[in-house]
Amino acid sequence: MARIVMKFGGTSVANLDRIRHVSRLVEAEVEAGHEVAVVVSAMSGETNRLVALVDALDQETDLGAPIEDEYDSIVSSGEQVTSGLLAIALRRRGLKARSWLGWQIPLRTDNAHSKARIAEIENSAIGPSMSDGNVAVVAGFQGIAEDGRISTLGRGGSDTSAVALAVALKADRCDIYTDVDGIYTTDPRIAKDARRLGRIAFEEMLELASLGAKVLQTRSVELAMNNNLPIRVLTSMAEVGDDNPGTLVCNEDETMEERVVSGVAYSRDEAQITLLQLKDTPGMVAKVCKAMSEAGVIVDMIVQGISRSDNAANLTFTVGIRDLDKALKALEVEKDNIGFENIKSDDNVTKVSVVGIGMRSHTGVAQTMFEALADKGINVEVIATSEIKISVLIDSEYTELAVRVLHQAFELEKTSA
Numbered sequence: 001m002a003r004i005v006m007k008f009g010g011t012s013v014a015n016l017d018r019i020r021h022v023s024r025l026v027e028a029e030v031e032a033g034h035e036v037a038v039v040v041s042a043m044s045g046e047t048n049r050l051v052a053l054v055d056a057l058d059q060e061t062d063l064g065a066p067i068e069d070e071y072d073s074i075v076s077s078g079e080q081v082t083s084g085l086l087a088i089a090l091r092r093r094g095l096k097a098r099s100w101l102g103w104q105i106p107l108r109t110d111n112a113h114s115k116a117r118i119a120e121i122e123n124s125a126i127g128p129s130m131s132d133g134n135v136a137v138v139a140g141f142q143g144i145a146e147d148g149r150i151s152t153l154g155r156g157g158s159d160t161s162a163v164a165l166a167v168a169l170k171a172d173r174c175d176i177y178t179d180v181d182g183i184y185t186t187d188p189r190i191a192k193d194a195r196r197l198g199r200i201a202f203e204e205m206l207e208l209a210s211l212g213a214k215v216l217q218t219r220s221v222e223l224a225m226n227n228n229l230p231i232r233v234l235t236s237m238a239e240v241g242d243d244n245p246g247t248l249v250c251n252e253d254e255t256m257e258e259r260v261v262s263g264v265a266y267s268r269d270e271a272q273i274t275l276l277q278l279k280d281t282p283g284m285v286a287k288v289c290k291a292m293s294e295a296g297v298i299v300d301m302i303v304q305g306i307s308r309s310d311n312a313a314n315l316t317f318t319v320g321i322r323d324l325d326k327a328l329k330a331l332e333v334e335k336d337n338i339g340f341e342n343i344k345s346d347d348n349v350t351k352v353s354v355v356g357i358g359m360r361s362h363t364g365v366a367q368t369m370f371e372a373l374a375d376k377g378i379n380v381e382v383i384a385t386s387e388i389k390i391s392v393l394i395d396s397e398y399t400e401l402a403v404r405v406l407h408q409a410f411e412l413e414k415t416s417a
């Protein structure tokens with residue numbers, strides 16, 4: 001007997017038929033003798049619908065008062081519905097099952113409403129309930145904050161709920177069921193020749209997720225890596241008994257380093273800001289970063305233009321697209337203090353990245369990448385690198401082209417599964 005956490009995303013519980021299908025997949029694990037906790041997302045589209053309701057009202061009445069606590073109580077409701085529905089579907093198959101909301105577990109988080117981090121899941125009644133033969137159907141994405149209110153874990157957060165629960169329950173397996181049959185060399189919706197990877201190292205998956213591959217929430221990979229808990233990503237569209245190996249996200253092994261590049265990711269959630277004619281003095285970048293951090297804006301890629309003879313420079317950096325207005329307002333306020341003449345901004349940019357732990361031991365990746373982009377006339381605006389990734393900022397218009405071209409340049413269609 002094993003203890004298993006199964007997680008089903010929005011498409012996997014999109015309607016009652018899909019929920020019935022999920023109940024069959026769960027039943028198969030129970031019949032195999034396992035103790036099962038199931039984490040569910042809201043039905044696909046539901047969280048977007050709820051967020052849009054909040055945004056519409058918020059924009060009408062924006063007086064600056066924070067509303068994130070109420071946002072959480074609204075957007076978490078989608079998961080309440082699916083957890084109850086799946087519990088009913090399981091009971092209708094003759095299984096013992098009950099739903100659990102975040103506060104009932106309790107899954108405790110910090111007070112960072114709308115992007116809370118999990119603090120602990122301790123002494124939960126879930127474990128004993130599972131040992132009594134009940135399937136635990138858990139509403140993903142939500143927890144209870146220190147202030148006693150409902151919190152949510154950021155978009156895609158049900159993945160993190162599942163991993164955190166698997167760690168807390170000392171589960172033998174954490175299976176993330178989704179609408180693709182594993183982790184691919186790039187988003188299969190963009191490159192038709194993308195290949196499923198049999199295994200991928202935690203570190204690579206962490207980079208891919210944080211660089212835009214939405215298939216797993218970044219925090220879930222971080223949590224799995226820190227607790228050395230392999231995650232299997234597989235499709236929920238398969239029938240019981242089908243061969244469904246998926247992709248194992250796990251510690252790296254030697255074979256993984258043979259692949260120079262494992263995947264290509266892209267993120268359209270970027271915006272670019274350029275400060276023109278900055279006084280090129282020590283501490284100028286620090287002032288910009290201070291203004292951004294005080295406004296609660298995370299700065300990502302930064303590049304400083306070459307100083308000109310008049311001792312002025314240009315500074316370009318990127319921020320999350322949702323933070324652009326906030327960033328521009330904060331910079332205007334600090335204009336004299338920072339000492340620049342003009343601001344330009346562009347939210348029509350995409351960050352495209354290649355990732356692979358093989359980059360540590362292979363050279364030439366940057367050359368291949370820049371040549372491939374140049375061949376197609378794609379202009380690179382900002383570059384950022386780490387030991388296992390290279391990212392470029394390009395005009396959004398070229399997103400699909402850049403992803404496909406890089407996928408080909410690194411021959412990712414030939415990667416064996």
Ligand code: ADP
Nearest residue numbers: 009010011178179183184186187189213214215
């Ligand atoms: P869920 O609703 O199950 O959480 P998501 O929509 O969050 O599913 O994530 C699955 C989607 O992630 C896929 O449909 C796919 O388009 C996208 N995706 C992006 N990059 C990758 C990748 N490298 N491998 C697999 N899927 C990817």
Ligand code: ASP
Nearest residue numbers: 041047141155156157158
């Ligand atoms: N329903 C939430 C979202 O759409 C959480 C999740 O699906 O993981 O972001």
Ligand code: MG
Nearest residue numbers: 009156214215
């Ligand atoms: Mg998801």
